[in-house]
Amino acid sequence: MYVAVKGGERAIEEAHRLLADARRGDPAVPEITLRQIEQQLALAVDRVMTEGSVFDRELAALAIKQARGDLFEAVFLLRAYRTTLPRFGASEPIDTSDMTIRRRISATFKDLPGGQILGPTFDYTHRLLDFDLAGPDPGGETPSRQATPPADPLDEPIPRVVDLLDREGLIEAEEPDDDGEPVGDLTREPLRFPCGRAARLQNLARGDEGFLLALGYSTQRGYGRNHPFAGEIRLGEVDVELSPEELGFPIAIASITVTECQMVNQFKGSASAPAQFTRGYGLAFGESERKAMVMALVDRALRCAELGEEPVSPAQDEEFVLYHSDNVEASGFVQHLKLPHYVDFQSELVLVRNLRAAAGTRPAA
């Protein structure tokens, strides 16, 4: 005797219990702490903060732990939490020329004021698995490494490469809008087309690094006609400043780590305008260098309309890029296929059966 299936609630509760067990894993293994994640899986934390649009290392670490290491899920957790946070104001734009620099490189000149500072980077490592890192048995002691004392952060502000080019008029000028118009916020308003560069950059900052990486890569391979140069990449700490109404002047409320990339692209010129280099810009939280670089590549590709270039490649298709860059949206919609669709399917079954029956009786065309 068929009884309609009940017990959806019980099933869900049990699923959550199983998940909590799976998350913990073998109880004999020490539980991972937020501090460990935040310190020793720092680049995962940086990515989650960047795509989650919240600078808070501890929260990001918690999200990673709760998500069992699935970074898409962690970004989702962080963003959902962000929705509930009250806002009490907007900060001043951060000033990356005032950065406490820990890494700064440029591919455009061999040497330049301030020098090339490598900082902590994988770039020149040989990708050989280092079994020393495998560590001791659980419960044992790790031989402590001789910690290298950190170098003093550089004192004088280091001028930007693009500013040097700017002084000679070799690179397109980039003037901030002076009209006092508030910058839109993609987390409060929907994306509209055509959208301005500010909205595009917000979207790219939150966008999935893998997707942007593929698009940026495609522009280098001929799906786009630009040869980019890494004008400047800098990593370090900047102050976040807020001007509370009561004070009327800005105060520093936090210090955050950011990575900034300015790409310098092939020159453009026309009968009316002299040849100049053009720009692409990328900015990410933490040490997210790859993200900052691909963001700059895709930013430049999407500027095709402003710069009078014919959009010919997917990376130049604004709607395509900006609608599909959000991995929380993408993941949700892809995974929604797991939801019951049996009613829609039933409709299709009825239709297909009818079509087949009708085809059987129709005269051949």
Add this chain to the structure above:
Amino acid sequence: MTPMPMTQVPLLAVRGLTKRYGERVGCLDVGFDLWSGEVLGLVGESGSGKTSVLQCLAGRLEATAGCADFFQRDGTIVDILRLPEAPRRRLARTDWAMVQQNPRDGLRMGVTAGANVGERLMAVGERHYGRIRREALDWLGQVEIPQDRIDDLPGTFSGGMLQRLQIARCLVTRPRLVFMDEPTGALDVSVQARLLDLLRGLVADLGLSAIVVTHDLAVARLLAHRLLVMKDGEVIESGLTDQVLDDPQHPYTQLLVSSVLQP
């Protein structure tokens, strides 16, 4: 081959049409009247400005200066260069048509021939499948496409047939003004003659007005009542087709005419 104007007012009166691309001139100070039932040819080499004129009038390019007064079905006159997008698109679907040089640009390659022809009818509110299909069959007949191709996808059509399908798609709502951009440009020479004959017949039967851009003087002679000869963005000679081609006044026109290969 001179038609009698059917009204006192030209269907389209163009004055001072100018298009600049930065420093470069697309067309400069072009003016003419187009009467109901008349075909006007814009001839010249590449870069003469004939395409700029057509694109500005068809609403695909924004003119830098000038006006173009169109005499609408309801008797009102509207400057189509200043028309907002909504009424312009409406006109483009009903009272105007654009025959593109490459028929693939003017067709939906992913739907059947019948759907291609029927679309404009559906766009203006026709809701009877049987009637749409009958009209589509009728038009396929008029453009000499075998009627049993009505359910075929255009990808299976030859170049000449595609162009004829495009023409059927354009004419089904009986537009009064047709823009043609090198209508035979993409076709084999052997196929061109037949298409030109067809066009000539349709224009006469339906009393269409048309502006035909072409670099091919033979096409101009066959289709157009009057010609505007363009060079470097300007009209350098105009008049009845036969007069301009048989007795060209301007040295450039003489050059053009004399360089046409004789069959």
Add this chain to the structure above:
Amino acid sequence: MSGYNFAYLDEQTKRMIRRAILKAVAIPGYQVPFGSREMPLSYGWGTGGVQVTASVIGPEDVLKVIDQGADDTTNAVSIRQFFARTTGVKTTTRTDRATLIQTRHRIPETPLREGQIMVFQVPIPEPLRWLEPRESETRKIHALEEYGAMHVRLYEDITLHGRVATAYDYPVRVNGRYVMRPSPIPKFDNPKLDRNPALLLFGAGREKRIYAVPSWTSVKSLDFKDHPFTIEKWEQSCALCGAGDSFLDEVIVDDKGGRMFVCSDTDYCARRREPTR
């Protein structure tokens, strides 16, 4: 759930969504863009519906949540629990007792009343998306009422299949003006949209659009005069309650492919079997 506002969303956000809803009600069938928030559920799993419900729900409401017509499918359970925790309102499985119904992919068989609100979960709001991927272009098409291409699609179906081959999410014309997607309800449910006494709200969270059909508004499924819109029919009746007029789910009961048909609307079926409940 301490620390969260009633119905989870902050009041500013609710106000923003209500403004979008008002606009949607004023222009039946028109998609109003809104600043969709990240919710604790995945995009694609009903965040649009949840945001609309969260913005209109009040402490006196009685809430019903269904998915595929059933109250106890997993996602319906999950969403109902979410609202129970964040609002404390009464919940019900009875369509006639609910003031607010959130639904995925079905309209209940029990007719709705004036004063009830039904919130639909919408995956893709744009009926022209198959024809034109660009949002900038589809907005123009709606503004200019250039719906010819929608009928081209129907024409093609009739030409190739002898009938329209769309089984669910069948496009409709609302109030004689906007073409709308009713969400993936089976076309069987389309007639229920026409002149429905209830207020019908549609939320697409990921796509960030809200639209509405006010009470008593005309909603016509697109068709041709000589190929009018028709709905699904079954030879069978519900094996549990005997209904011959409801949408039936096909259930496979044994390894040999034996099947039976039961009402998709679990409440409707239960009422018919135990009317005194």
